[in-house]
Amino acid sequence: MCGVFSWFTPVRGATSDFPPPDHSPRVATLTSEDEGKILVDAEGDELGVVTDVESNTAWVDPDPGLGEAALAALGWSDHDEDDYTVDGGAVDTVTEGELRVAADL
Numbered sequence: 001m002c003g004v005f006s007w008f009t010p011v012r013g014a015t016s017d018f019p020p021p022d023h024s025p026r027v028a029t030l031t032s033e034d035e036g037k038i039l040v041d042a043e044g045d046e047l048g049v050v051t052d053v054e055s056n057t058a059w060v061d062p063d064p065g066l067g068e069a070a071l072a073a074l075g076w077s078d079h080d081e082d083d084y085t086v087d088g089g090a091v092d093t094v095t096e097g098e099l100r101v102a103a104d105l
Helices: 066-073
Strands: 038-040 046-054 057-061 084-087 091-094 098-101
Touching: none
Parallel strands: 038 098
Antiparallel strands: 038 046, 046 057, 057 084, 091 098
16 A cells, blocks of 8 residues: 555554434434424424323314414313324424424324
8 A cells, every 4th residue: 555544554453532423313302392393394394282292192173273372382281082093103203392393194
């Protein structure tokens, strides 16, 4: 070997200071802190408001009224028969104001 890098000889068994990249799928952990957030799809279209969270499952009201959305934001709302569920495994990103799913529900 010649040139600028001729001095470099890799050491057998040497490890990097950096951990290997984590390519495992991410699973969101949903909590009561997520109540009142907007559920959106990958394109940013609103799918509803999270009204309740139980066992890493969000209950989503697809058509909340203003009053119900406000109660959900305060954590004072419970799910009802019109709500549908979204498992934490389907949630791609959690931000301060929304839950984003990667696929259409």
